[in-house]
Amino acid sequence: MKQAATRRRFLQALGLGGAALMLPSLQFRQRALAADAPTRLLIMTTQHGVPREHWKMDLAGLPAGADGAVPLAGIAKNEFSLVLDPLYEVRNRLTVVEGLAMMSAMLDEPGNNHGVSWAHLLTSSLADYEDPIHTGGGIHPFARTMSLDQYIAGKVSTPGMISSLELGGGGRFGSGPVGFATAPDGAWLPYETSPKRAFDRLFPTGGAPSEPSMPSRRALIAARRTSVLDLAAGEYERVIPKLGAEDSRKLEMHRDQIRSLEQRLGTAPAATASCQPMAPSGGDVMDQFFRLSALAFACNLTRVITINVDQLEPGDFGAPPGDVHQDYAHGENPEAYMHMANYYRVHTQQFAQLIGHLDAVPEAGGTLLDNTMVIWITELATGPHDMADGMTLVAGGGGGMLHPGRYVRFAQNRPSPCSSYGCLNGAKIGPGQSHLFVSAMQAMGMPDTSFGMTSGKALDGSNIDMTGPLAML
Amino acid sequence: MLGQIPLRRLSRVEHQNTVQDLLYGLVLATPELPKDPVEAGFENSARLLSAPPLWVEQSELIASQAAEAALADPATRARILPCKSGSTPAEQTVCADAFLSGFGARAFRRPLTADERQSYLAFIAEVGAEIDFEAAIELAVAALMQAPQFTYRLELGAGDGRVTAYELASRLSYLLWQSMPDEMLMAAAAADQLATPAQLGAQARRMLRDPRARQAMVDFHRQWLDFDRVLEEPKEPGAFPDWGPELRTAIREEVDRFVAGVMLDGDGTLTSLLTSRKSWVDAELAAHYGLPPVSGWTEVELPASERSGILTRSDFLAGHAHETNGSPVLRGVFVIDRLLCAGLAAPPPSADTSTPERAPGSGPITNRALFEQRTAPAQCQGCHVQINGIGFGFEHFDAAGAFRTLDDTLPVDATGTIVGTDVDGPYDGAIALSERLAHSRTVRDCAASHWLRYTLGRRIETADACLQGRAERALAAGGGDVRELLIEIATSPEFARGPR
Numbered sequence: 001m002k003q004a005a006t007r008r009r010f011l012q013a014l015g016l017g018g019a020a021l022m023l024p025s026l027q028f029r030q031r032a033l034a035a036d037a038p039t040r041l042l043i044m045t046t047q048h049g050v051p052r053e054h055w056k057m058d059l060a061g062l063p064a065g066a067d068g069a070v071p072l073a074g075i076a077k078n079e080f081s082l083v084l085d086p087l088y089e090v091r092n093r094l095t096v097v098e099g100l101a102m103m104s105a106m107l108d109e110p111g112n113n114h115g116v117s118w119a120h121l122l123t124s125s126l127a128d129y130e131d132p133i134h135t136g137g138g139i140h141p142f143a144r145t146m147s148l149d150q151y152i153a154g155k156v157s158t159p160g161m162i163s164s165l166e167l168g169g170g171g172r173f174g175s176g177p178v179g180f181a182t183a184p185d186g187a188w189l190p191y192e193t194s195p196k197r198a199f200d201r202l203f204p205t206g207g208a209p210s211e212p213s214m215p216s217r218r219a220l221i222a223a224r225r226t227s228v229l230d231l232a233a234g235e236y237e238r239v240i241p242k243l244g245a246e247d248s249r250k251l252e253m254h255r256d257q258i259r260s261l262e263q264r265l266g267t268a269p270a271a272t273a274s275c276q277p278m279a280p281s282g283g284d285v286m287d288q289f290f291r292l293s294a295l296a297f298a299c300n301l302t303r304v305i306t307i308n309v310d311q312l313e314p315g316d317f318g319a320p321p322g323d324v325h326q327d328y329a330h331g332e333n334p335e336a337y338m339h340m341a342n343y344y345r346v347h348t349q350q351f352a353q354l355i356g357h358l359d360a361v362p363e364a365g366g367t368l369l370d371n372t373m374v375i376w377i378t379e380l381a382t383g384p385h386d387m388a389d390g391m392t393l394v395a396g397g398g399g400g401m402l403h404p405g406r407y408v409r410f411a412q413n414r415p416s417p418c419s420s421y422g423c424l425n426g427a428k429i430g431p432g433q434s435h436l437f438v439s440a441m442q443a444m445g446m447p448d449t450s451f452g453m454t455s456g457k458a459l460d461g462s463n464i465d466m467t468g469p470l471a472m473l
Numbered sequence: 474m475l476g477q478i479p480l481r482r483l484s485r486v487e488h489q490n491t492v493q494d495l496l497y498g499l500v501l502a503t504p505e506l507p508k509d510p511v512e513a514g515f516e517n518s519a520r521l522l523s524a525p526p527l528w529v530e531q532s533e534l535i536a537s538q539a540a541e542a543a544l545a546d547p548a549t550r551a552r553i554l555p556c557k558s559g560s561t562p563a564e565q566t567v568c569a570d571a572f573l574s575g576f577g578a579r580a581f582r583r584p585l586t587a588d589e590r591q592s593y594l595a596f597i598a599e600v601g602a603e604i605d606f607e608a609a610i611e612l613a614v615a616a617l618m619q620a621p622q623f624t625y626r627l628e629l630g631a632g633d634g635r636v637t638a639y640e641l642a643s644r645l646s647y648l649l650w651q652s653m654p655d656e657m658l659m660a661a662a663a664a665d666q667l668a669t670p671a672q673l674g675a676q677a678r679r680m681l682r683d684p685r686a687r688q689a690m691v692d693f694h695r696q697w698l699d700f701d702r703v704l705e706e707p708k709e710p711g712a713f714p715d716w717g718p719e720l721r722t723a724i725r726e727e728v729d730r731f732v733a734g735v736m737l738d739g740d741g742t743l744t745s746l747l748t749s750r751k752s753w754v755d756a757e758l759a760a761h762y763g764l765p766p767v768s769g770w771t772e773v774e775l776p777a778s779e780r781s782g783i784l785t786r787s788d789f790l791a792g793h794a795h796e797t798n799g800s801p802v803l804r805g806v807f808v809i810d811r812l813l814c815a816g817l818a819a820p821p822p823s824a825d826t827s828t829p830e831r832a833p834g835s836g837p838i839t840n841r842a843l844f845e846q847r848t849a850p851a852q853c854q855g856c857h858v859q860i861n862g863i864g865f866g867f868e869h870f871d872a873a874g875a876f877r878t879l880d881d882t883l884p885v886d887a888t889g890t891i892v893g894t895d896v897d898g899p900y901d902g903a904i905a906l907s908e909r910l911a912h913s914r915t916v917r918d919c920a921a922s923h924w925l926r927y928t929l930g931r932r933i934e935t936a937d938a939c940l941q942g943r944a945e946r947a948l949a950a951g952g953g954d955v956r957e958l959l960i961e962i963a964t965s966p967e968f969a970r971g972p973r
Binding site: 110111112130142162163164166178183185187188189190191192197201217220221224225227228229231232234235236238239242243244246247250251253254257258260261321322323326327330331332 | 479482512521522524526527528529530536589592593600603605608612615616619620622624627710796819820828972
């Protein structure tokens with residue numbers, strides 16, 4: 001736990017260890033550890049929102065009506081909220097962020113906020129309402145642009161890597177195995193729903209080194225799969241110049257994916273102390289995905305993963321049979337709030353598992369978690385469709401860019417851009433999630449200062465700046 | 474005039490059918506491609522069908538495994554490779570050439586160009602020298618199945634504003650079969666026999682009689698009418714004793730059989746789709762529909778007083794319901810969206826979209842009354858006068874789609890009033906409602922526009938007005954016979970329009 005020790009020393013040097021921490025003016029932007037390990041990004045998404053009365057923590061030292069942060073190290077277990085309680089043991093490895101808003105969605109046209117979130121959550125860009133999906137639940141627009149993870153993956157992946165993994169799926173009311181990740185044209189990317197298939201993708205040759213002597217005929221044919229891809233990619237090259245701009249872009253992207261697969265098939269990862277290709281077995285599906293994620297990072301097969309956790313069933317969180325969406329998430333009564341708190345408690349337990357798996361892999365004098373930025377972001381802020389004052393968790397050291405172990409509050413004192421569905425009726429709000437996205441890009445070593453929309457107009461006419469990283473991370 | 478002609482990747486279903494047909498019907502146990510994103514109900518949207526890494530990896534596995542299986546199966550091998558293994562190098566070159574002229578052209582859905590032929594011959598020679606000739610052919614099969622000429626519907630055009638005869642053959646086969654052209658269609662393209670409306674019409678009629686048209690016709694309706702939704706909808710345990718995986722599967726299968734039976738074996742009209750009492754049931758479904766027992770799938774007539782057309786089948790009714798009761802809102806919105814092509818605004822901020830239920834301790838109340846109470850406020854009525862006016866017509870059907878005359882011990886009221894259409898007015902029950910919709914021009918035009926969208930793989934644009942008008946007129950003139958609509962589309966000048 002070198003990272004944690006470094007942080008303690010850092011806080012002590014500031015004279016702040018254990019005391020209330022007011023950080024907006026402090027600059028933490030420095031690289032500390034892990035010069036020889038790449039930084040990774042993992043974004044976990046879950047469905048619906050979290051009842052505020054069951055997750056927020058009113059900790060001593062947190063200012064009312066202003067931004068502020070306090071360390072979690074000295075917080076007793078019984079001070080943790082019902083939802084966040086399962087994170088007590090790993091509290092020094094994460095930061096709880098209170099009060100962010102899905103700003104681009106609030107600046108866009110109104111719709112059913114589930115669908116609005118699908119198009120906005122990871123794109124932070126205006127959606128396409130021209131020809132929306134009509135369902136019983138109302139209007140669901142399309143995303144127009146690529147999601148944060150895809151943008152980062154495109155910048156940081158190197159030849160031979162899987163640029164990004166999308167795991168989990170489901171969750172979106174029967175709309176198939178997709179999550180929130182979108183391709184450059186805004187199309188939702190398919191998610192891998194089977195840990196076994198995901199393992200086979202990561203280790204197409206089973207992870208074992210191939211036999212050195214006298215390969216069989218089938219092995220020779222299998223080894224030629226790369227030549228087949230090369231031939232196919234060549235056909236793409238032949239065809240692309242004959243097409244118009246848009247069509248050729250599509251085929252160029254396809255060709256690039258074929259080339260990337262060709263390189264991956266041609267280079268089996270070298271097993272190291274941290275990279276031991278073993279298909280995860282036992283545990284539930286999400287836990288298997290978490291372990292696979294740690295493995296994929298440890299073997300340097302990818303640097304960007306999104307995990308979409310399916311909507312839970314009532315039995316998963318101890319509720320009587322019912323429609324989770326209609327009866328619990330949208331229920332506006334104390335009983336439904338308690339059920340959704342228990343619902344989200346399951347997710348915080350899962351998040352603790354995920355952090356544990358990443359922290360169990362030794363790397364570059366620390367652990368894999370030190371070199372990873374883990375973001376957990378929810379579809380909506382609350383069950384009844386709010387998009388502001390949400391719960392966000394950030395874990396890991398982000399390669400030295402992050403300083404976990406705190407509860408950060410962003411005051412709801414900024415002008416709101418919207419008065420419609422799920423927008424707190426025009427009440428003041430906190431900063432946009434876009435700042436967190438900038439922090440993620442910078443943790444990944446990118447120079448970007450904005451992602452998606454850069455500004456918008458609040459109801460009072462003032463400008464909303466959506467650029468720059470999130471303070472206090 | 475025709476709007477944009479975007480490049481189209483084969484959809485998951487098209488890819489699966491094409492692999493199957495390319496390998497002469499060989500039964501494969503290959504992995505599945507990831508599900509395609511859905512736009513306006515359809516899974517063949519050109520703009521959404523891209524090739525994300527997962528798709529490329531799965532298609533590589535499919536190609537590799539299918540190629541291996543094809544060469545390992547003697548009958549399939551004999552058709553792919555018109556020569557014996559162990560023949561001399563000179564014979565192998567001739568054989569490789571024949572392979573590319575036959576199988577290669579089927580994979581590319583046109584003859585290979587000289588350049589293409591050359592690169593495949595070089596590949597086969599290289600791998601043949603390293604491993605063996607059969608291995609080279611197997612790998613070439615896998616390569617052909619990953620080439621853009623296979624994966625996409627490449628349309629480079631004939632240079633005269635039209636697509637080439639081979640490209641037109643593919644348009645026809647993917648419209649009517651969701652698969653590649655067969656030998657006869659390829660032969661017609663080769664002989665330039667797809668040039669006139671008469672030639673195209675004759676091919677289309679022939680193709681509509683082929684079993685592949687059944688499967689495609691069913692699949693269009695699956696997408697348009699959201700048949701799969703019922704598979705996702707849970708029901709309250711214990712409340713519907715017959716509800717279970719077997720009944721749900723049977724409910725789902727019934728509508729496939731119904732579409733095939735009515736739209737291809739029957740008169741093919743929208744009227745029949747919306748009003749026919751024909752059904753195919755198994756033992757579970759017969760009991761669910763209150764029919765005498767049957768063994769195995771059996772064609773039956775449904776009770777005249779209870780059910781007619783597609784909107785009275787449990788696939789729609791249980792698919793558009795909550796766990797405990799039917800949803801007049803989901804059912805009404807579906808009809809407005811998919812059959813009347815009318816958009817609805819999102820519910821307002823204050824809308825309570827949870828299932829309305831009887832307050833604890835209060836007396837019996839019907840589902841209809843609960844929804845009437847919920848949607849009574851003036852701000853709801855703007856939309857709900859239309860939604861409920863249609864949705865209440867289905868109140869004779871519970872959450873599982875079973876027919877009922879009592880709801881919570883009270884008599885069912887399934888009267889409604891259609892508003893905002895060309896068939897406005899009061900009616901009583903789903904049969905009368907279906908009858909009304911079956912005679913609506915709006916519904917007919919809406920069906921035509923869904924077919925057009927499916928044909929083009931994209932939104933309908935202003936520039937498509939001619940083709941749209943043609944489709945609408947064909948459907949009207951044919952008495953709502955969808956096959957006439959398809960033939961009209963296939964023989965229209967717009968259908969052969971190529972890149973500009």
